[in-house]
Amino acid sequence: MSEDDTQSEEVNTKNVQQVQDVTSDSRKPSKRRKVASTVPEENVTTNNDGSDNADSPLDPNHYPTLPIFPPPAIPNAPSKSTLALQGLDKALIDAEFIDPDVTRPIPLDETGDNSTHLSEKMRRRLHGLGITELFAVQTALLPFLIPSSDVQHQLYLSTRPPRDVCISAPTGSGKTLAYALPIVEILSSRILTQLRALIILPTRDLVAQVRETFEVLGKGRGLKIGTATGQHSFAHEQSQLVNDQTSSLLGGSSKVDILICTPGRLIDHMNGTPNFTLQHLRFLVIDEADRLLAQSFQDWLAQVLTALRPHRTQNCVPGTRVDSIPHPDTVSPYLLHRLPFPHYSTFLTEVHESSCQKLLFSATLTRDPGKIASLELREPKYFIVQKSSESDGQDHILSVVMEKFSIPSTLKHMLVCESSQKPLMFFHLVFHLNVTDALVFTKSSESTARLVRLFDFFQKWRAVESGKSLVVQAYSSDLSVGERKVILERFKAQEINILICSDLISRGIDISHVSHVVSYDVPVDMRKYVHRVGRTARAGRSGDAWALVEEQEARYFKNMLRDADHLNKVGRLRVNEGDIEKLAPGYEVAIKQLRDVYTHSS
Numbered sequence: 162m163s164e165d166d167t168q169s170e171e172v173n174t175k176n177v178q179q180v181q182d183v184t185s186d187s188r189k190p191s192k193r194r195k196v197a198s199t200v201p202e203e204n205v206t207t208n209n210d211g212s213d214n215a216d217s218p219l220d221p222n223h224y225p226t227l228p229i230f231p232p233p234a235i236p237n238a239p240s241k242s243t244l245a246l247q248g249l250d251k252a253l254i255d256a257e258f259i260d261p262d263v264t265r266p267i268p269l270d271e272t273g274d275n276s277t278h279l280s281e282k283m284r285r286r287l288h289g290l291g292i293t294e295l296f297a298v299q300t301a302l303l304p305f306l307i308p309s310s311d312v313q314h315q316l317y318l319s320t321r322p323p324r325d326v327c328i329s330a331p332t333g334s335g336k337t338l339a340y341a342l343p344i345v346e347i348l349s350s351r352i353l354t355q356l357r358a359l360i361i362l363p364t365r366d367l368v369a370q371v372r373e374t375f376e377v378l379g380k381g382r383g384l385k386i387g388t389a390t391g392q393h394s395f396a397h398e399q400s401q402l403v404n405d406q407t408s409s410l411l412g413g414s415s416k417v418d419i420l421i422c423t424p425g426r427l428i429d430h431m432n433g434t435p436n437f438t439l440q441h442l443r444f445l446v447i448d449e450a451d452r453l454l455a456q457s458f459q460d461w462l463a464q465v466l467t468a469l470r471p472h473r474t475q476n477c478v479p480g481t482r483v484d485s486i487p488h489p490d491t492v493s494p495y496l497l498h499r500l501p502f503p504h505y506s507t508f509l510t511e512v513h514e515s516s517c518q519k520l521l522f523s524a525t526l527t528r529d530p531g532k533i534a535s536l537e538l539r540e541p542k543y544f545i546v547q548k549s550s551e552s553d554g555q556d557h558i559l560s561v562v563m564e565k566f567s568i569p570s571t572l573k574h575m576l577v578c579e580s581s582q583k584p585l586m587f588f589h590l591v592f593h594l595n596v597t598d599a600l601v602f603t604k605s606s607e608s609t610a611r612l613v614r615l616f617d618f619f620q621k622w623r624a625v626e627s628g629k630s631l632v633v634q635a636y637s638s639d640l641s642v643g644e645r646k647v648i649l650e651r652f653k654a655q656e657i658n659i660l661i662c663s664d665l666i667s668r669g670i671d672i673s674h675v676s677h678v679v680s681y682d683v684p685v686d687m688r689k690y691v692h693r694v695g696r697t698a699r700a701g702r703s704g705d706a707w708a709l710v711e712e713q714e715a716r717y718f719k720n721m722l723r724d725a726d727h728l729n730k731v732g733r734l735r736v737n738e739g740d741i742e743k744l745a746p747g748y749e750v751a752i753k754q755l756r757d758v759y760t761h762s763s
């Protein structure tokens with residue numbers, strides 16, 4: 162070994178020593194020695210000079226044993242539920258689930274258990290209308306919204322501002338009564354007419370329907386109900402909503418207690434009707450909330466929220482005409498506040514808080530935290546009407562977050578898979594399977610018009626054979642509001658057998674005798690599907706939903722149903738070739754006539 166080698170040997174030994182110092186605790190016996198002592202004598206090799214190899218750098222035992230770190234491993238992936246719950250609104254996690262089959266009798270006399278919190282007058286009225294029990298959503302909401310009898314007469318709960326409420330309940334489960342009953346009951350104690358309840362809906366047809374419900378329930382209660390949809394001239398609506406438009410009155414001047422409206426027209430009145438004010442609102446109902454929240458028209462939500470805020474002129478949404486908003490009057494709910502007893506607040510220190518309670522309803526209520534946050538809800542309480550078998554344990558909340566909406570249990574889905582022969586399949590449903598009293602949804606108003614024409618031509622051919630024909634009508638935005646109203650009334654009166662329509666009436670419309678819903682063009686999202694099929698099987702009745710799926714759409718449609726856990730409820734209908742062949746000649750005639758019409762009109 163050269164001198165250099167010896168030096169490098171020394172350096173190496175030093176390095177080893179340093180490693181040893183770092184890796185071993187000096188207070189404990191050295192690991193190296195401990196390891197060496199465990200080596201049996203006979204295994205220790207001896208060098209030529211008689212020294213043993215135990216301390217040689219070549220001996221594996223010479224080096225200290227390095228601490229053992231756990232082997233690298235892939236951590237367990239968070240469960241789907243854990244991921245879904247991340248960033249979720251706490252109120253949604255704490256949601257109260259209600260079994261859709263729960264009902265509660267409405268007692269007639271005072272002696273009965275009145276856990277409904279309804280007044281005797283209202284209970285009698287409901288019995289008169291044939292409503293003798295509350296549906297599930299109503300059993301939960303009425304006791305929550307209607308104060309017990311001791312505070313019954315307080316319109317505004319200034320010391321306890323009410324909690325806001327979000328309700329997700331299936332189509333046809335009675336959500337309208339769930340808010341209309343508490344509003345009529347609570348507002349009946351008012352003395353002055355002020356705008357206290359504002360109900361916002363996405364379409365004029367729904368406004369008309371909800372108005373009817375309020376009028377029936379509020380009969381004899383002295384409440385004034387108004388609507389604003391743009392169906393009448395702006396000046397006419399103004400004259401229906403406010404008493405005085407000539408001078409600026411403290412606190413505004415309302416002619417109505419309850420206003421049912423579409424968002425666009427509401428904004429028009431907020432900005433353009435003198436003395437129209439939301440400052441006395443006790444209830445703000447947003448029905449079909451997910452659809453309305455998706456509409457950003459004139460930033461309507463931000464404008465409404467600004468109008469509800471005390472000192473709103475400082476937080477005004479750009480575009481709002483501040484000078485058009487009447488100043489709060491001295492009895493405005495803005496001046497009611499949580500009194501911090503025993504500390505009496507002064508005018509300067511008191512915290513103004515709106516007494517308006519927000520109620521959000523939908524069969525497909527959004528779970529999007531961003532959208533929910535934009536509503537500025539106060540301690541929101543969620544009620545979700547959903548079958549417990551559909552949502553057990555952790556899957557319970559998961560099914561909510563993943564937006565697996567409930568569909569009425571009485572509904573039977575039938576899936577008809579066909580490609581190019583859709584019109585023939587439709588005629589087969591109508592003429593062989595007796596699908597009438599039906600709403601037939603197409604993808605657009607043009608498709609609606611075309612299908613109605615084709616159907617008429619086909620019927621003419623068929624009438625020659627059978628002598629019997631059905632009344633089929635189109636219902637879409639191509640028609641004027643007045644025309645649509647007449648058609649809807651005729652359909653309700655069963656003078657029209659089949660309404661071929663666009664998605665204009667896929668939400669909210671309540672027509673009890675609809676026994677079939679046909680998706681002639683299948684919807685592209687589950688929300689739309691849920692609302693369409695929900696036009697039948699309402700209020701516990703039965704109904705059928707049919708989907709005519711073209712072959713190239715079948716995979717997508719099935720995936721959509723599978724993702725929503727509904728695929729197993731859908732049966733596939735096998736069609737007898739012979740049945741279709743019988744209809745084919747008529748279809749050939751009809752399609753030729755339709756082609757002629759479109760060729761001549763273009």
Ligand SMILES: Nc1ncnc2c1ncn2[C@@H]1O[C@H](COP(=O)(O)OP(=O)(O)OP(=O)(O)O)[C@@H](O)[C@H]1O
Nearest residue numbers: 292294295296332333334335336337524669671700
């Ligand atoms: N307690 C009840 N007893 C009997 N019928 C009821 C009761 N509550 C509601 N209904 C009826 O059930 C039908 C459906 O109610 P409603 O239109 O409020 O449903 P919905 O939940 O709003 O449905 P959608 O989500 O489709 O708008 C209506 O005809 C209504 O009169």
